[in-house]
Amino acid sequence: MQTIYDSFLASVEASPDKALFDRPGKPDISFAEARDSVWRLATVLTDIGVKPGDRVAAQTDKSPEAIFLYLATLQIGAVYLPLNTAYTGSEIDYFIGDAAPRLFVCRPGTLAGHKARQNDGLRVESLGDEGDGTLADLVRVAKPRQDRVERQMNDAAAILYTSGTTGRSKGAVLTHGNLASNTAALLESWRYTADDRLIHALPIFHTHGLFVAANMSIVAGATMIWLAKFDDEAVIDLMADATVLMGVPTFYTRLLKSDRLNRETTANMRLFVSGSAPLLAEDHRNFEARTAHQILERYGMTETCMIATNPYDGARKPGAVGMPLPGIEIRITDRETGALLPRGEIGAIEVRGPNVFDGYWKLPEKTAAEFRADRFFITGDLGQIGEDGYLRIVGRDKDLVISGGYNVYPKEVEGLIDDIPGVIESAVIGLPHPDLGEGVTAVVVPEVGIHLEEARIIAAIGNRLARYKQPKRVLFVTELPRNAMGKVQKAELRKAFAGLYA
Ligand code: MCA
Ligand code: AMP
Secondary structure, three states: OOOHHHHHHHHHHHOOOOEEEEOOOOOOEEHHHHHHHHHHHHHHHHHHOOOOOOEEEEOOOOOHHHHHHHHHHHHOOOEEEEOOOOOOHHHHHHHHHHHOOOEEEEOHHHHHHHHHHOEOOEEEEEOOOOOOOHHHHHHHOOOOOOOOOOOOOOOEEEEEEEOOOOOOOEEEEEEHHHHHHHHHHHHHHOOOOOOOEEEEOOOOOOHHHHHHHHHHHHHHOOEEEEOOOOOHHHHHHHHHHOOEEEEOHHHHHHHOOOOOOOOOOOOOOOEEEEOOOOOOHHHHHHHHHHHOOOOEEEEEEOOOEEEEEOOOOOOOOOOOOEEEOOOOEEEEEOOOOOOEOOOOOOEEEEEEOOOOOOEEOOOHHHHHHOEOOOOOEEEEEEEEEOOOOOEEEEEEOOOOEEEOOEEEOHHHHHHHHHOOOOEEEEEEEEEEEOOOEEEEEEEEEEOOOOOOOHHHHHHHHHHHOOHHHOOOEEEEOOOOOEOOOOOEOHHHHHHHOOOOOO
């Protein structure tokens, strides 16, 4: 097995002139051109003082340059830390404080504000999606650095922050081995090759867009048709010239709304993949009826990369996430005791394999708490393996809302709402949402005699919380339902307000 960076070099050697990025309306970028940019960036990062093991944090718009930054970081043995572009200043403060990166790369428009963070240990530069930014200026005059820092499979390659159910976000440390082994397993399972042309419409600061979609294309030597963001009509236009689409369920819900989604427009495509949140069984069936393609649903997590997939050959079942990827083990256990459960019973989904992360950044106790003694990782999802051998996710043991494929941790939102004067307490829940799967919803108990307005609650937390984490609706109640132990019964709230977005 070789690292993602070494596989990238192999893909360049195999087809230097082939397009790695096919950008509608702009010139292609070949594998060899990409390597040249990566090598120049490697020189710039080295000159800045980024050493092996140092973190390179990036909050950049989606661009080929951001992928070059990722690859250059791997080349010099540093650790890549991508950040959601929706994060606000106070969220960034936390990530930078926690991960202590050597370099923080932001968008050109935000450089002036972020420069104040610069000190002896932290350099701040910018990188835009039009070849602009201070880092791009340095790259233009840099000589390529060709050598790479030798890395072992258990060395850290990236840190991805994933919010904790109890408090602040935790940095999941992913190794070169995690990324390389998972990419190899996916290439094999989905028959992904250099002949593929992927419509890349996902963001690249999460596992799905970066470690699944981009890594697979880089390693296979395939072409990515590069969209800055998802747009249903643009995606349908591109299908005649593409073979694969990877998306979150909202992509498919939106594609199904277009009259142009049919057998003809999808005739050139060989594979549609869905993941990051549950795909509605109804969307799965409607998609097949309209296009004759069965969407392939798979299951993954930041800490584990991809875990399970429906088969490429064989039935892709609505509501199921399939079987473990090659080299990965899944078991279902009793939530309390950890004892293995008989086939068919619902319990905690646990996973073990080369895909499972190294641990949470600087949090050995939290890491230990989420592993069993035999190194199985407790995912926090609840599931069942049926007689057919397929895994089905039936719920979550963790308090989490997934909105349009983005995770929102209620605790973080509740903490901010509870600080608003006039609020006694709040409960943040996910309610069925026709577009986003789940809509973030706050249920708030105001102090007696105090009148609070929905818009005021949202405005009060607005500049401290990424937009996608903010409640779409705020409901007011006189008290929250609790069980005998005093624990808020979120299931009851979800039942009571289930039709809110219908
Ligand atoms: C955008 N907005 C959202 C979301 N996205 N609100 C709630 N949930 C969202 N997901 C808000 C914006 O803040 C804005 O608010 C308004 O919606 C329109 O913004 P726009 O950017 O135009 O949104 P969009 O283009 O409609 O985006 C929806 C989207 C996007 C296409 C579903 O969110 C997306 O690409 N999601 C993919 C997420 C993803 O890659 N997840 C993978 C995580 P306003 O107008 O009020 O300001 S990796 C993972 O989960 C694991 C490992 C796995 O298994 O893959
Ligand atoms: P993240 O923390 O962003 O990595 O999100 C991982 C979580 O997304 C998992 O623990 C699951 O709860 C959820 N997830 C990912 N893929 C699927 C899927 N196909 N069906 C249901 N839930 C999924």
